[in-house]
Amino acid sequence: MAPKAKVNPKPSPSPTPPAVQSVPLEDLFAALHRHAQNFEYELAARVADQVLAIAPGDEDALRCKVVALIKSDAIDKALSTIQASRHLPIHLRFYEAYCLYRQNKLHEALKVLDGQERNSMMLQLESQILYRLGKMDACMESYDKIQRFKIDSLDLKTNIIAALIAAGRSAEVQETMDALKVKATSNFELAYNYACSLIEKKKYAEAEQQLLSARRIGQEMLMEEDYVDDEIETELAPIAVQLAYVHQLQGQTEETIEAYMSIINRNMSDASSLAVATNNLISLRGTKDVSDSLRRLDRLIEKGTGARQFQLANSLDFKLSTRQKESLYANRLLLLLQANRLDQAQEVISALPEMFPDSVTPVLLQAALLVREKKVAKAEEVLIHYADKFPDKSRPVLLARAQIAAAAGHFQISVESLSKIPDIQNMPATVATLVSLQERIGDFSSAAAVFDSAIDWWKNAMTEENKLDLIMQKAAAFKLNHGREEEASQLYEKLVKSHGNIEALVGLVTTAAHTDLEKAELYEKQLKQLSGLKQLNVESLEKTPGARHVEGTHAVKVEVAEDVKKAKTKKRKRKPRYPKGFDPANPGPPPDPERWLPKRERSSYRPKRKDKRSQIRGSQGAVVREKHDSIAPATSTLVNGPSSKSGQNTSSSSKSGSQKVTSSEQSKASSKSKKKSRS
Secondary structure, three states: OHHHHHHOOOOOOOOOOHHHHHOOHHHHHHHHHHHHHOOOHHHHHHHHHHHHHHOOOOHHHHHHHHHHHHHOOOHHHHHHHHHHOOOOOOOOHHHHHHHHHHOOOHHHHHHHHOOOOOOHHHHHHHHHHHHHHOOHHHHHHHHHHHHHHOOOOHHHHHHHHHHHHHOOOHHHHHHHHHHHOOOOOOOHHHHHHHHHHHHHOOOHHHHHHHHHHHHHHHHHHHHHOOOOHHHHHHHOHHHHHHHHHHHHHOOOHHHHHHHHHHHHHHOOOOHHHHHHHHHHHHHHHOOOOHHHHHHHHHOOEEEOOOOOOEEEOOOHHHHOOHHHHHHHHHHHHHHHHHOOOHHHHHHHHHHHHHHOOOOOHHHHHHHHHHHHOOOHHHHHHHHHHHHHHOHHHOHHHHHHHHHHHHHOOOHHHHHHHHHOOHHHOOOHHHHHHHHHHHHHHOOHHHHHHHHHHHHHHHHOOOOOOOOHHHHHHHHHHHHHHOOOHHHHHHHHHHHHHHHOOHHHHHHHHHHHHHHOHHHHHHHHOOOOOOOOOOOOOHHHHHHOOOOOOOOOOOOOOOOOOHHHHHHHHOOOOOOOOOOOOOOOOOOOOOOOOOOOOOHHHOOOOOOOOOOHHHOOOOOHHHHHHHHHHHHHHHHHHHHOOOOHHHHHHHHHHHHHHHHOOOHHHHHHHHHHHHHHHHO
């Protein structure tokens, strides 16, 4: 039939391409395998299409195509291929979930995995999704299940350590590494993660050394793999940022700012490290240079498309964790509040609850905006509504409400907010705050009740650092100040009997003096006498009229111990400080002792002689007339000045010329007047 069809060709509704007809399936699969082995994924996807054109629905060809598209970063094409083949009896749920994970559609990816068999690949993908979502407890549960498969993968072990640190379990890192049979020197990623665990434990010096070791290991490993310098710098950029962060925690502010600026100015291709460095720099600056900080954050946060109001630039939404992205948006909002751009801050606030639905940060930032708008009552209402709706996340919200209310003078609301946090109710700081607030309200009975409740709690508390003595001492002082001497005396007596504290003994004597003199005298004998008061007669002191206030200073004799006298007599000899450039061996002539006096008062002052040549002799009337004649030409010069500025110069020169008239000029003028009179 086939040769006959070639002799009399007829049109076909869906002809097969001649190239496909000429290549057997075995050769196509061989080519597909060869491209996959050579990492030529785009060519592999094309060959898979050729196979599917000959044998539609072939499971092996379809899987090869999906994997090749994923490997060549064509995630959208891979997902559309999977969705187009749902009618086929082929299980591609894992690849579909992975494509959604790569598109940062994390919740949709988890839904795809629901109900699927939890093999090692499924569990690894699930743990990665949970890590990106910030659900660290669930993530660690997935990793615990993975360890049952006994997979010997260094990358998997590195991820387990990273998740353990992110879950706040840094204390278990060393034990877990021993169980996984890995060391911090296995690769630079493990060294970096181990340094992060040391930072969480506040061992900053050790963390710094570990980060330096991680950088050295990374440079050696990447150079062996023929990485160029720029690629090595990009791969090790997180280590550079973390080193700067350690310096920031150690209080080395100037060095930290220089390190962050160096990382940012180099403009490395690692966008996530640049974003973290920028965010840390902004947090380090605080309220300084708000406009520059906003400009830097605007390069990272841009307007979104579609339903999303905001998104991160440079694909940072896929590279940063939920916690890091939340920190970027929160810092931008705080800077907008500092810059008083309340409209822009409101736009960010409206977008945050949808972006971070499981976080309390959006509601805290909303309360901050309301307080800035002077809507304190509305802020308190928003916070208490959220605390009642989500009681498991209410602690930071109630603390914020208590602080806002206390700052606004709403002390009763602040007390109510703190009273709803049971786990910190009896801590010393909370007790002190509640007592202070109750005193502001004027409810001293409730304040005393706070002390009594805390004392009862600490009596039964099984903790290493018991604060019972501190609470009792503060409670006794409070009750003594508010007229409850009997209760204060009982507390002081318990402290004296349990620990023999000298401060408690003094307090007991003071309080018992008001209620029970015999007890006061009994415990007063336990007090040590002060040195220097042995020869003091109390009876004669009581008979004196008292101390008199006398003007002036008086020497008072006080007994001082011999060792104190010796310590006082020993004075450290300090080297004299000379002026810059002064040589004590060749001091030169001594300075003038009268250099501080005015010149007229110095002994070397000689007044200048007056110039008597300018004195005018002759009769008074003749001098006036001659002087008038000599000044007349100068006056005419003043009137005929060409301009304002040149006229000013002419006037000054004319005036000086008219003032410097010598006696010879005057005689010439007088002789001319005589000649005129003769004619």
